Structures are given as C-alpha cells and as structure tokens.
Amino acid sequence: MTYPNEYKYTKDHEWAVLKDEIVTIGITHHAQDALGDIVFAELPKVGRTLKFHETFGVVESIKAVSDLYSPVSGEVIETNSSLSSEPSLLNQDPHGNAWLMKVKPANSSELNDLMNADQYTSFVQSLK
Amino acid sequence: MLKRTPLFEEHKKLNGRLIDFGGWELPVQYTGLSDEHLNCRENVGLFDVSHMGEFIVEGSDAETFLNEALTNDVKKLIPGQAQYSLLCYENGTLVDDLLVYKYSTEKYLVVVNASNIEKDFEYMSSFHQKGKFKCHFQNKSDSFAQIALQGRHAEKILQKLSQKDLSKLAYYHFHEETLKNGIPSIVSRTGYTGEDGFEIYCANEFAPKLWETLLELGNEYQIKPCGLGARDTLRLEVRFPLYGHELSDKINALEAGLGWVIKFDKEKFIGKEALLKIKEEGLKRKCVGIKLLAPGVIRQDYKIFSKDTDKEIGFISSGTLSPSLKTSIGLGYVESSFSQIGTKVSIEIRSQKIDAEIIPTPFYKRNY
Numbered sequence: 001m002t003y004p005n006e007y008k009y010t011k012d013h014e015w016a017v018l019k020d021e022i023v024t025i026g027i028t029h030h031a032q033d034a035l036g037d038i039v040f041a042e043l044p045k046v047g048r049t050l051k052f053h054e055t056f057g058v059v060e061s062i063k064a065v066s067d068l069y070s071p072v073s074g075e076v077i078e079t080n081s082s083l084s085s086e087p088s089l090l091n092q093d094p095h096g097n098a099w100l101m102k103v104k105p106a107n108s109s110e111l112n113d114l115m116n117a118d119q120y121t122s123f124v125q126s127l128k
Numbered sequence: 129m130l131k132r133t134p135l136f137e138e139h140k141k142l143n144g145r146l147i148d149f150g151g152w153e154l155p156v157q158y159t160g161l162s163d164e165h166l167n168c169r170e171n172v173g174l175f176d177v178s179h180m181g182e183f184i185v186e187g188s189d190a191e192t193f194l195n196e197a198l199t200n201d202v203k204k205l206i207p208g209q210a211q212y213s214l215l216c217y218e219n220g221t222l223v224d225d226l227l228v229y230k231y232s233t234e235k236y237l238v239v240v241n242a243s244n245i246e247k248d249f250e251y252m253s254s255f256h257q258k259g260k261f262k263c264h265f266q267n268k269s270d271s272f273a274q275i276a277l278q279g280r281h282a283e284k285i286l287q288k289l290s291q292k293d294l295s296k297l298a299y300y301h302f303h304e305e306t307l308k309n310g311i312p313s314i315v316s317r318t319g320y321t322g323e324d325g326f327e328i329y330c331a332n333e334f335a336p337k338l339w340e341t342l343l344e345l346g347n348e349y350q351i352k353p354c355g356l357g358a359r360d361t362l363r364l365e366v367r368f369p370l371y372g373h374e375l376s377d378k379i380n381a382l383e384a385g386l387g388w389v390i391k392f393d394k395e396k397f398i399g400k401e402a403l404l405k406i407k408e409e410g411l412k413r414k415c416v417g418i419k420l421l422a423p424g425v426i427r428q429d430y431k432i433f434s435k436d437t438d439k440e441i442g443f444i445s446s447g448t449l450s451p452s453l454k455t456s457i458g459l460g461y462v463e464s465s466f467s468q469i470g471t472k473v474s475i476e477i478r479s480q481k482i483d484a485e486i487i488p489t490p491f492y493k494r495n496y
Contacts, residue, residue, distance in 0.1 A: 036157060036160060036161050036357070037160055037161055037162040037163075037451075039425060039449040040423060040424055040425050040449070042424075042478070058478070060424075060425045060449075061161075062161050062162060062357065062361060062425075062448055062449050062451065063156065063161065063357050063448075065425070065427065084423065
C-alpha cells in the first residue's frame with residue numbers, strides 16, 4: 001500500500017492534507033485494515049471547534065470502537081455525509097472518497113510536526 | 129506466552145489475524161468478519177475450536193457424579209447422545225455452561241469453555257473428592273483438538289470422509305469412527321452458529337491434516353475458514369449465550385433464560401436450593417434481545433434505560449452489528465417488568481440515549 005506523498009500522518013493513523021487554507025482529514029489504509037469491516041462512523045457537528053489531538057468522533061467495526069483524534073486545531077466546516085449511509089466506504093477508499101471532515105485550521109503549522117508518507121510507512125512497518 | 133492450538137501454523141498460512149483470546153493465540157478473522165459470517169450462513173465455514181476444554185469421567189459413579197454436579201438430567205441421555213448443561217455455584221450463579229457426551233453410564237466426555245478450563249476442573253474436582261465418587265475425573269484438554277464444520281453443506285462435505293451415514297446422525301448425537309483418511313475422531317452433530325453442522329474431535333497430531341482435508345473437500349461448496357469474530361456474531365444472532373457475557377458468577381441460571389436445562393425433579397445438584405428459591409420468588413431481571421432503532425452499534429456494558437421514565441433498567445451483555453440483519457442487535461439484562469417484547473428502551477452510547485426495542489429471539493433462523 002502506498003501512502004499519498006502530499007498527506008501528513010499521525011501515530012493514531014489519521015491523515016491530513018492542507019489545500020486552499022482548508023485541512024481535509026481521514027483515516028489511513030492501515031487503520032481501516034486493522035479495524036476490519038467498518039459499520040458506523042460518528043462525526044462532529046459542523047461549527048464545532050477542535051483542539052489539537054482532541055477526540056472528534058469514532059469509527060466502529062463489527063468488533064471494536066475506535067476513537068478519532070484531530071490532527072489539527074480549528075473549526076469543523078464540513079463532514080462527509082456519505083459515510084452515514086455507506087460506512088464501508090472507509091474500507092474501500094480511506095485516502096480518497098472516505099475523508100471524514102474538513103477543518104479551517106487555527107494554526108496549520110501544527111501539521112509540520114506530523115509524519116510524512118515515508119515516515120508513516122516505516123512507522124506502520126514497525127508495528128508489524 | 130500465549131497458548132497455541134495444533135492449528136496455529138494453518139492460521140498463519142491462511143493469513144489469519146491472530147489475537148490474544150483468553151490466553152490463546154487464535155485468529156479473530158481471515159478474509160473479513162462479515163464475509164466469513166455470511167459465507168457460513170450461505171455456504172459453509174470451518175472453525176478451529178481446539179482451545180475448548182475436555183474432561184473425561186470414567187468409572188461406576190460417573191453418571192451419579194455428573195448428575196449431582198450439573199443442572200441437566202444426565203440420566204436422560206442414551207449412549208451416543210450429547211446434552212447442554214450448566215455448572216452452578218451453590219447460590220445459583222454460573223461457573224460455566226458445557227456439553228456432556230455419553231459413551232456409556234460409566235464413561236462421559238465433558239466439554240467446557242477455554243477460559244474456564246482450570247476453574248471448572250478445580251471446582252468439579254473438589255466436588256468429586258468431597259462426594260467420594262467412584263470414578264476418575266481427568267482434564268484431557270491438552271490432548272484434544274476440535275474443528276467445527278458449520279453450514280448447510282457441512283453434511284455433504286463430511287460425508288466424503290465419514291464411514292457412516294451422516295444423514296442418520298441426529299442433532300446432539302455423536303459417534304466415534306476412524307475417518308477415511310485414517311484419523312480416529314468423535315463426530316458430533318452440534319455447533320455454535322445456528323446452522324446445521326458438526327464438531328469433530330481428534331488428537332492434536334491429526335488436527336492439521338483434518339483441517340486441510342476439510343478445506344479441500346469443502347472447496348466445491350465455497351468453504352471458508354472462520355475466525356473468532358464470526359463465531360461470536362453467528363452465535364449472537366441465534367441467541368446462544370457466552371460465558372463472560374450472558375453468563376457469569378454474578379448472573380443466576382434462571383435469569384439467563386436457561387430454566388430448560390435445570391431439572392428440579394432431580395434429587396440434588398449444585399445450586400438446586402438457591403435456584404428453587406429464586407424460581408419461587410420470581411425473577412428480578414431477565415435476559416432479552418434488543419434491536420437498535422437508529423444507526424450505531426450496541427456494545428457490552430452499555431446501560432439500558434426505560435424510554436418512558438428514563439430510569440436505568442439494565443445493561444447490555446453482548447452487542448454487535450448483525451452481518452445477516454445489517455442492524456445492531458444485542459442481548460442484555462433488564463428488570464423483569466421491562467422484559468416484554470415490544471418494550472421501548474434507550475441505550476446509552478457515548479452519553480447519548482439511542483432508541484431501541486426489545487424484540488423476540490433468536491434474531492436469525494435458518495431456512496432449511
């Protein structure tokens with residue numbers, strides 16, 4: 001599995017990418033693979049202000065509940081409504097159509113502290 | 129160090145995702161929980177259940193020993209028959225649920241849950257000693273492997289290996305035989321999925337060969353290995369209780385809904401007096417089936433509230449997203465006055481109360 005080069009990654013297996021002043025956030029391929037069949041995603045309300053690393057929702061597989069941590073502080077401006085009817089999209093396209101939310105960052109330099117694709121790939125390898 | 133079954137290498141070959149299950153290193157899934165679950169419902173699944181415990185009771189008092197220890201009536205069994213039964217504490221709560229296989233009035237096999245092997249063996253040994261029963265009671269768990277073949281095609285697959293006519297082997301009956309590939313085994317028409325199927329016991333050394341043979345023979349019927357994840361969702365859909373969830377040392381056998389395996393007409397069994405008293409006084413709470421009416425997933429330990437009064441009335445013992453029904457279902461304990469089918473309740477999920485309803489069980493019934 002290749003991880004997109006333009007994305008940044010957290011140790012909790014979220015990805016984040018900054019484009020036109022907006023950060024789009026999702027979970028990684030590794031996260032969906034570890035969880036298995038994802039059956040439910042609970043996302044924050046639009047307008048909510050998140051702190052760095054604050055819990056913003058959960059994804060649930062048949063077996064487990066997994067918390068989601070925000071890779072950046074800021075205001076939630078959109079969440080992915082297609083996930084409520086089709087949570088399995090998170091298994092199929094975690095780096096693309098199954099993005100979780102878009103955030104207007106309070107301090108986008110927080111992203112600089114996250115891992116790049118190479119670092120994250122090594123990190124995932126180290127977990128095996 | 130986690131314990132491994134004789135099929136450990138098979139699970140690795142099949143890319144099983146290994147987890148610690150009560151001290152056993154076993155696959156939670158291979159290709160995917162939902163896929164394995166549905167394939168067992170629609171075709172057939174193969175499970176490694178070698179972690180289960182096996183005790184042998186042998187001697188002139190074997191029948192009396194088991195009949196005085198367990199709640200069900202061992203005397204009703206004929207040789208070649210198996211029986212679901214319970215081991216209780218004196219206060220009527222549960223040590224374990226188990227299967228008793230009768231070879232003869234002087235020889236029985238008792239199959240218990242993996243996580244309870246030591247506890248059960250100590251408890252039954254102590255009862256055995258106190259009662260001075262004339263029989264040997266031995267823990268043979270380490271020398272038995274067990275493979276479950278479950279699903280509508282199970283009989284056709286196993287028939288290719290069996291020397292006997294399996295269509296004549298009734299539910300909860302078993303026989304011993306040497307299979308056509310030379311493996312001495314116990315073939316039992318039992319299971320934990322709600323499907324037709326078999327549980328096959330053999331010595332550890334034969335388990336890998338039996339596993340591989342069944343996968344090969346099952347190929348034309350789309351057989352797939354199933355992990356512990358699917359085992360759990362399959363049993364929950366048909367309301368089979370699981371120790372550590374519906375059953376525990378804090379739950380009595382009657383509120384668990386297991387009155388049908390408690391035979392009060394027996395002279396004695398462990399827990400009889402306490403259970404009789406509980407029965408006479410009436411149950412304070414009952415185990416019920418619950419369906420969530422909104423998106424989300426019910427999980428163990430979530431609290432249950434009355435929809436009308438918002439009073440806390442119980443807790444969830446098992447919950448999941450049912451792969452067959454595509455909705456969240458669970459079992460839970462509620463105060464008896466709220467246990468009626470159709471009662472509206474709410475389940476607290478991450479501080480929010482989500483609507484749910486008490487519905488009939490089993491949640492799933494096979495259609496063949």
